[in-house]
Amino acid sequence: MDADEHEARSWLRDYLTQIAEVDIHALGARRDPRNINRLMAALARSAGQAVKVTELAKDVGGPEGPIARDSLYAYLDALERLHLTENAESWRPHMRSRTRLRAAPIRYFVDPSVGLAALGIGSAELLADLRATGFHFESLVMRDLRIYTQPLAGTIGAWRDSDGNEVDAVVSLPGDRWAAFEVKMSPTAVDEAAASLLHFASKIDVSKHGAPGALGVITSTGYAGRRPDGVHVIPISALGP
Structure with missing residues (x-):
């Protein structure tokens, strides 16, 4: 928590090396560390987006071609077992229309700093590409929502339909x-x-x-309040248990 950016990035880089070269193998299966590193980078590039398994297989296989689907699922399962990733499954409500819903989960790192470390980027790169930063900000919000929802x-x-409509997060509680x-x-959105x-x-x-x-619309900054249309505006700093 008290480290500067250089120290934090160095620690995270070493952590991912430990995951790829030691912790994955401790699960009882031999996995190519290069494939693990490529998978984590691919997941980080697609933060907040539903990515087809075929595309991930291409990214993980690298110059040698796509890896087998079963191998990819084994890699993804290993990351979940190590509590490095967590999926936002497709929310399937009762609909008024017959619109077809998309079922692919959205895969998030449990903390967005892990994805940034996998990509080897820091604050300077984030400031230079605000569109990409928006996806990583979404990952940060999803992390907080998970923490406050679990108790x-x-x-x-996540909700997606075949017409391109989507909602980033749907929180479901008992009852x-x-x-x-x-x-x-951006509050302007x-x-x-x-x-x-x-x-x-x-x-x-x-x-x-x-x-x-x-x-509700969760933003990075600005005022919290309830709009005339009933939608709440919630800065991330206002989230809490």
Whole structure:
């Protein structure tokens, strides 16, 4: 916590080396450290996005060609068993329409700093590419939502449909309670995100699935409050148990 950026990056780099060369093998299966490193970098590049297994297989195989699907799933399983990654599974509510939903999970590192270390980038690179930084900010928000949801016995999913509509996080709690959130690093994107949440909520058959407990846009900064349309604006610093 008290380290400067150089020290923190060095520690994280050594941690990933330990994962790829020692911890993976301690699970009882031999895995190529180069493939593990390429997989972690591929997952980091696709932070906050659903990526096809075939694309991951190409990235992991590198110049030697895609690795086998079974091998890729074994690598992904190893990272989960080491508590390095966690999936946001597809949330499948009762819908008013027949819109086809996409089922591929979104894979996140349990902490976004791990993904940045896998890519070998730091604050300078993040400031130079704010679009990519937005995806890593989403990973940070998802980490916090997971932490605050787990004591409530809740889960977090993501909603995607075949028309390209999406919601970043849907928190489900026991008793059919749920809430949906969009993540936007820039407060200037709140209007668009709020409209997207309201459009999403209008598609849910609340007679079968229940109405949302809350709709919210989580931002990097700015004021917290409830908009006239009912959507909450929540700076990440306002999140808490």
